[in-house]
Amino acid sequence: MKHVRVLFISLLATVTAASGAVLAAPAEAAPFTPAIAVYLADGTTPVGTTGLHPGDTVVVKGTGFDPNANTGGLPVPVPPGVPHGTFITFGKFDQNWRPSKNAPESSRTTDRAQTRWAISNDALNRIPNTPFDLRRTVRQQAVTLHPNGAFTTKITLTTPKDAPANGRWGIYTYGAADSVNAAQELYVPIRYSTEPGPNTPKPAARNLVWGYSPKFVSTFAETAQGGVVGSKGAAAGADRRLSFELAADTVKNGRGELRYRGTVVAYTRFHLYEIALVDPIIRVNGTTAVLSMRTSTTDQNGTDALRRIDVADLRLTGAQADRLGRRQDVTGIPASFRGGITPPLLGMLSQNPASPVDIRF
Incomplete structure (x- = not known):
């Protein structure tokens, strides 16, 4: 990077x-x-x-x-x-x-x-x-x-x-x-305990787990002296992968959608650049699938303005497609970025190979 x-x-x-x-x-x-x-x-x-x-x-x-x-x-x-x-x-x-x-x-x-x-x-x-x-x-x-x-x-x-x-x-x-x-x-x-209390939010389920690209998190958190944070059903894990919580599953007979909720914000120091990845959807069609997200409209506006774009194509084996149809975990699904991803900084980060995708139930 x-x-x-x-x-x-x-x-x-x-x-x-x-x-x-x-x-x-x-x-x-x-x-x-x-x-x-x-x-x-x-x-x-x-x-x-x-x-x-x-x-x-x-x-x-x-x-x-x-x-x-x-x-x-x-x-x-x-x-x-x-x-x-x-x-x-x-x-x-x-x-x-x-x-x-x-x-x-x-x-x-x-x-x-x-x-x-x-x-x-x-x-x-x-x-x-x-x-x-x-x-x-x-x-x-x-x-x-x-x-x-x-x-x-x-x-x-x-x-x-x-x-x-x-x-x-x-x-x-x-x-x-x-x-x-x-x-x-x-x-x-403050007399504070890290143990959960009555107002402690429950951790979001990690149903969709994706690193985006191998250096996505490190680019923001280390190179650019910023960070990557998740909320509203999303998280940025210690394994440097992003996760989102399953909101709906309409996949039947090998076709349908997996909808997820959550907001990930990746930012540089001073938030000069700030990009959001929000509410992914995976559209399944047999052994192929398309992963879309709502993303920032510019490199600097975070969640202020969002629109949905197709980000990556997923390739499932027949066995993986069968497991998905039976709502069983599927890990290591190969992904490839689509061309023309915006905003520009996200497009630049998408020039590297896409990380594999895990789908969990």
């Missing part, structure tokens, strides 16, 4: 150059004195020492966060000189986690999907939306930071990957996008 890496690096360089040089973060101005309080889902009961589990919700209320602070940091997605705002997140951080103490990013283990971004409306509107919609990147996580320095947000607790053994579970705040502001580095402990 050398060409994909070059494309990503070129894009990042272009956006960085257009944004200008990184500025040093100014000292926080009085009278803003940051503080946070964390409550249970009702928004009024202090979290205290209540035992919480994956799927539980907490409400975080902040005061005293200067909406004009944090003007330094990464030049994208927020340009230099524009207040970068503050991250609010749940995670398991090292004892030494503070950016102002030069703690590495790896010391702050969290789940981006449950990270909020407190930023003023004025700052949000000053983030460019052309030629790349960097404003969308922030808006997905944005929580309004009011002129008086207050914000309120909800966070659903999830267990992040690779949490350090000696870390501390809690709600944390710190300067967003590599801005550094020691006064905003706050921590409220």
Whole structure:
């Protein structure tokens, strides 16, 4: 995937150059004195020492966060000189986690999907939306930071990957996008167990399992410094394969459809590129089948706009077709990509051989 890496690096360089040089973060101005309080889902009961589990919700209320602070940091997605705002997140951080103490990013283990971004409306509107919609990147996580320095947000607790053994579970705040502001580095402990609780979602069934192509996940998660995540019936497994949950099966006498539900989003760093793969359908006709998906209409709009396209042809042996008709698992089905797959980045990733497909019941 050398060409994909070059494309990503070129894009990042272009956006960085257009944004200008990184500025040093100014000292926080009085009278803003940051503080946070964390409550249970009702928004009024202090979290205290209540035992919480994956799927539980907490409400975080902040005061005293200067909406004009944090003007330094990464030049994208927020340009230099524009207040970068503050991250609010749940995670398991090292004892030494503070950016102002030069703690590495790896010391702050969290789940981006449950990270909020407190930023003023004025700052949000000053983030460019052309030629790349960097404003969308922030808006997905944005929580309004009011002129008086207050914000309120909800966070659903999830267990992040690779949490350090000696870390501390809690709600944390710190300067967003590599801005550094020691006064905003706050921590409220959470008594959290990774064991399932009453609000923990049940794992989606892995009925359709497909890696797309051998380097699909690694291209986004490693080369492009982003990630691949699943929701609503989909998952991105540790085996670097995507999975979707069976929603309907109309296959009879060797013909019909297998419909699946779930959303997979693959993104690069800063979400400059973001592609969604949603709700696959396999149309079966004897020993041949066509796999279609709803995909993003551009390289950068994720689930904002989707349309269905045929992605791959599947080739079944007679024995595999017979097993499929009897609703028995069929693994290792050869697949080949169709031509003209869009958006362009997905088409580029489809120039490699397609990974085999597993169908499970």
